[in-house]
Amino acid sequence: MEMTGQSFSRYFVATLLLQMITPSSEQFTVNGIEGPILAPLGGKVELSCQLSPPQTAEHMEIRWFRNHYKRPVHLYKDGKDLYGETISNYVERTELLTDAIGEGKVTLRIFSVNADDDGTYHCFFKDGDFYEEAITEVKVTATSLETQILVHPPNTKGLLVECNSGGWFPQPQMEWRDSREEIIPPSSKSHSQDTDKLFNMKMTLLIQSTHGNVTCYLRNPVTGQEEKISIVLSNKPFLWNTVWKLILGLILALPLTFTMASSIALHHRLQRAQIRGARSSLQSPLCLRACTGYCLPVTRHTVPISDPHFELDVMWLEDMTVILCVLMVFITMIISSAYFRLRGCLQN
Template sequence: MVTGPDSLYVTLLILLHSLTSESVKFEVLGPTEPIVAVAGDDIILPCYLKPNISVEDMTVDWLNLDFMDEHVYRYQNGRIIQEDQIHSYRGRTSLFIEELWRGNTSLKLTRVQGNDEGRYKCFIKSNNWYDDVSVQVLVKAVGSRPVVSIEGHREGGMGLVCQSEGWHPEPDLVWLDSKGVSLSAEPPETHRDLKGFYTVKQHVIVQETDTNLFTCRVLQKQINEDFETKVHIPSELFDYTTPWRLSFIVSCCLGVITVIASALTVYCIHKKKGKHYINV
């Protein structure tokens, strides 16, 4: 426990901060560059007052500008206000309470998700003054290596499908032949989950080549990440009977069987007639 002159100094310092926080105009400062966050990590969104006066008796609001009617975090009259907090931020946001006396209102955001990307506002209000600053957050999430599956015979070729998940921002997906030339494929299918991460899938029909080697590549240029998966299709899989060819073969077989059956019928009829003439 601090006593004597030191105790008096601390008391005066606290009183000074308390008085100045109610009477002095202040400026809210933050980073000038975007905060780049890796999905799953914890980040800090810097925000502080100049001069470094106490905000313990002020209102501190952190807002996501995409959600104007709700807040990310609110501190008011010495307590945390949880009403009207955006549901996805519950349990993941906090201030450095022990730093409020010197104007540090930085926000800690844990377990970053894809949906956390956006522009935030740090808003500070006293009885007679207010100011704010904006903070841009970018989220980077590297997804999974592409998974390629063979779907079987499709329209005179072999059907393939490629899928990769867990990306942010949304990635691109391309199919390539053995020479690195893009293949004509169906439009990609993109899905975004509740946490804001992207899954991309694309189907393609390939024809037999001299190598039968094909590549699915997923890439995200903004974060300079890409993965690829190669697949080799044995030539035997291309030696298939297509539906139209199967119908043709079946028709031919049925035709041959019909001709043979007709010939046998005619033969039997003639044979019976021959026996009848002999008996007569």
């Protein structure tokens, strides 16, 4: 019994000395926040991580970094913050909350969040030669409150409606919808990014018939927040477009109709003159032209110049051609004046 007690005493002392001489480096894991953290543009975001099992981390190196270990967002070492080793984008924009560091919990606070802060962050703990880390994802979000619809003056193709919105992050979903909430395919869609990497959106729609009202929808894919703006379209632009096309068709058809009628009338008059027994002159083909440039050949007949109907026919044709040209110019001026007046009213 005496030898057993001495052996136990020696073992206890040796174990105690070994613990005092050998520094303890207990293994641990690092737990971060699950799921992405939403960070509003211009605001602040807090990222926390915790040692498991809980233990003090005052003597450890605590490093927050993005893609490169040697380029920390924030560095805590030897019981103090080392701002000198922080990358320039985060200088004076980060703060490490160490109120619970005795339990192994720290929180990184980032101020003035911008689009470049979007992405993954590594929370790294190192104790001696042992280290562990946790990864947290940050989603920067921005929703525009400045969305507007522009209506361009109508033309022969239809009415062009344009929707503009800027200051989004990430790139939003954008679409046109009608009064029944059904999606209307856009005529065009484009986007650009400004110096702050925020998205500016543009979408157009060419309307050829009335849709009642159309709505421009934008949706942030991260937060699900939607912005929309609607505009009610009247039938006036489309009615004017139809009237303009009809008038234009009449203007184009009038010279041709007149030329054909004149040709037929002159043809009958020449036939009557030929029946009377005339034998003379017109050896070249007749070509009737109006001021639009249409030309219709007339069958050659032998008509004497002495026939009294010959001079009357020629003079009648010339007079009607001049009257037609003057009438076309007058109608075109009236229609153009009415068109520009209506377009000015629609713009106002």
